[in-house]
Amino acid sequence: MATIYEVAALAGVSPATVSRVFNGNTVSEEKQRLVRDAAQQLGFTPNKTARRLRKQSSEIICLLVPDIENPFFTALARGVEDRAQESGFSVVLCNTDDDPAKELRYLQIAASEQMAGVILSPASDEVDLGAIASLGRPVVAVDRTTPYPVDAVKIDNRAAGVAATTALVDAGFRRIACIAGPAGIEETEDRYLGWKQVVTARKTVVRDGFLQHANFRVDGGRAAMNALLKLAQPPDAVVTTNNLMAIGALQALHENGIDPEGFGVAVLGELPYLLPPPVSVVQVRLPARHLGRTAASMLLERIGGDTQPLRTVVLRAEIARPPLSL
Amino acid sequence: MATIYEVAALAGVSPATVSRVFNGNTVSEEKQRLVRDAAQQLGFTPNKTARRLRKQSSEIICLLVPDIENPFFTALARGVEDRAQESGFSVVLCNTDDDPAKELRYLQIAASEQMAGVILSPASDEVDLGAIASLGRPVVAVDRTTPYPVDAVKIDNRAAGVAATTALVDAGFRRIACIAGPAGIEETEDRYLGWKQVVTARKTVVRDGFLQHANFRVDGGRAAMNALLKLAQPPDAVVTTNNLMAIGALQALHENGIDPEGFGVAVLGELPYLLPPPVSVVQVRLPARHLGRTAASMLLERIGGDTQPLRTVVLRAEIARPPLSL
DNA sequence: AAAGTGCAAGAAATCGATTTCGTCAAGCAC
DNA sequence: GTGCTTGACGAAATCGATTTCTTGCACTTT
Known part of the structure; x- marks a missing residue:
């Protein structure tokens, strides 16, 4: 070199x-010509590390997501990367597994690596953005928000919950349960509030036990669905607040020999490559890729020195029925 | 700081x-004590950039995959990241979209960023590893190999093709077609050779047109399946050489009103979260995560100064039937 | 006691860019 | 012609660590 x-x-x-x-x-x-010729001849590429040391900043942005194997975050990551690429930035991807300790470790790395900024989907409300904040590096929260004063891009979760539930009511279901994520997570809270709003307003039947909390994974959805089916008076439809739990719920229905055509299922999120598409499954498409792209744009603006007041961008989810499988 | x-x-x-x-x-x-106390008190973290400039190397490895939205590469990426993490390395993820120009750009970035090494799934045989190689940075090819002298981790594609096809023969199918990837890609070539070996040895019926080439995506698989179904004497089963094309093939079957239970389908790769699992679908599970983990291990060994001769590790795929959906 | 050995630890060079500062010359006004 | 501004550009400082050199002291060895 x-x-x-x-x-x-x-x-x-x-x-x-x-x-x-x-x-x-x-x-x-x-001299411009002389220099360019010489550079060409030697195959000169500026050493980014030296530049970074001097400029105290790099062209790398750090993306922290709970789990890249969740298609929602994969699409989000893709959106971030595409946008970053357009501006010549690279993306470092880190899985936090929703573990605050891992999250913290990565945030420290981001700081000591002089990364230009961070996009994160916080594992908990107690994220410690101290290290990053003290360096003045911008942060954008994505999908979830934080108590810290940072820009955020999120989905209108409540509206998504309303849309999903309304679709089931409109389809004639009257005993609609809800499989929500872990209690206390804002994202889930909002989605479940959407469900609650509709089942209350539309005067459907709601029994004790119709609200199930589960972890965000397939096994959680399956367990919750099994619990619902064991109720003395089980529901005839269910709203699940993320994609993986929906898979679990559908598996449980299948295992119990229940025809998904007669049982209403609404999903907040997209079922990957589902086929053949059960017609009674309502999917609310969460614009994950767009979410990532928007977050990256906002971050890049801040990196560019934009000092406008903090923003929270809320993206609206759109309903897709029947589900499209590409 | x-x-x-x-x-x-x-x-x-x-x-x-x-x-x-x-x-x-x-x-x-x-003095150790004095220093540690002082460091503690000031919240000192060594500046990685300065260190990198001096040491001429970093703790970042670069992972180049065609498309992170393909679950196969997602799992692979996860494997790489997990292993890297254990050794305190971070992973920069880049999507090449199988575009040699993008690939080259990223390789140059990897070089000028002093990244410790590169794991890549080459977009083509003409990868230019010049920049990386001249810096002496190790490279590991994953899933596909390259003409360059670098370590590689791959799957025994031929054996996987054999396993998939054999399973169909054993299940009683006798007119087995093959939907292979683009001609000329080693990975696909080997898988299709596996199919060929079995259909020849087991004396099944093979007609002109039973071998279809398609791009690696869903639409390619769908188009190829439609072409197969239009043959005067269509097959009664098909082997698809990657996961996405299988989805497309299943979609085509569905659109043509063909019961997948009576039509044999074998997939090299896993169908993500497929449900309910069509019982006649044979999946050969490609150990993607393990592939990533192994590649990362090999790269880290080289980074650590290991100078043993070049290695190519071949991982065996295992057959899963009926498909497990978590 | 003189010479040799070992080791802790400070001084200073180094990695490769960016950036401040200063110099010099050209251009312009009066 | 003198004084002032302006622009190109070289010299040198700088970013923050690592590493080589050097020094000085304690401890052997003969």
Whole structure:
């Protein structure tokens, strides 16, 4: 790897001039040409590390998600990466597994690596953004919000919950249960409130036990669905507040020999490649990729020095019925 | 962010001593304590960028995959990340979209960012590893191999093709077609050879048109399946050489009103969360996560200075029937 | 006691860019 | 012609760690 000094020597100018050529400062036509020729000849690429040390910032953004194996976050990551790429930024991807300790570790790495900014889907309300914040690096919360004063992009979860539940009511179901995520997580809370709003307003039947809390994974959804089916007076439809739990719920229905065509299922999120699509499954499509793209745009604006007041962008989910499987 | 100089000043020692404390060199008990106390007090974290500039290498590995939205690569990425994490490395994830230009751009970034090494699933045979190689950074090819002399981890694709096809023969199918990936890609070539070997040896019926080439995506699989169904004497079963094409094939079957229970389908790869599982679908599980983990291990060994001869690790796929959906 | 050995630890060089500062010359006004 | 501004550009400082050199002291060895 050629350095700026070698280029300078070959071009017969000072290193400072070489730097100026590549950073758009005032250099005469003449020397510009000399420098560019020399650089070309040596295959010179500026050493990013040296630049970073001097400039105290890099072109890397850090993306922290709970689990990249969840298709929702995969799509989100893809959106972030696409947008970052357009501006010449790279993305470091980290899985927190919803573990605050892992999250903290990664945030410290982000700080000590001089990463330009962080996009994160916080594992808990107690995220410690201290290290990042003290460096003045921008942070954008995505999908979930935090108590810290940072920009955020989220989905209108309540509206999504309302849409999903309404679709089931409109389809004629009257005993609609809800499988929500872990209690206390804002995201889930809002979605379940959407359900509650509709079942209350539309005067459907709601029994004790119609609200189930589960972890966000397939096994959680399955267990919750089994619990619902064991009720003395089980529901005839269910709203699940994320994609993986829906898979679990459908599995449970299948295992219990219940025809999904007669049992209403509404999902907040998309079922990946489901086929053949059970017609009674309502999917509310969460714009994950768009979420990522928007978050990246906001972060890049801040990195660029934008100082406008904090923003929270809320994206609306759209309903898709019957589900599209590409 | 406190620097090594501030720590040194507070502890009353030289910066060199502070560095030695954190790099395991000979420092007296006494000063060790002083330094650690001072570091603690100031919340000192070594600046990775400065270290990297000096040491000419970082603790970041670069992972290049065609498309992170393909669950196979997601699982692979997860494997890489988990292993990297254990050794304190971070992973930068890049999507090449099978575009050699994008791939090259990322490889150059990896070089100029002093990344410790690269794991890649090459977009084509013409990968240009020049920049990386000249820096002496290790590279591990994953899933596909390259003409360059680098370590590789791959799947025994031919054996996987054999296993899938054999399963169909054993299930009684006699007119088995194959939907392979784009011609000329090693990975696909081997899988299709597995199919060919079995259909030849087991004397099943093979017609012109039973071998279809398609892109690796859902639409490719669907188109290929439709073409197969339009044959004068269509097959009664099909082997698809990746997961996405299988989805497309199943969709085509569904659209044509063909009961997948009576039509044999074997997939090289896993169908994500498929439910209810069509019983006649044979899945050969490709150990994607393990692939990633192994690649990361090999890369880390090389980064650690291992100079043993080049290795190619071949992982055996295992058959799963009926498919497990978690 | 003189010379040799070992080791802790400070001083200073180093990695490769960016950026401040200063110099010099050209251009312009009066 | 003198004084002032302006722009190109080189010299040198800087970012924050690591590492090589060097020094000085304690401890052997003969």
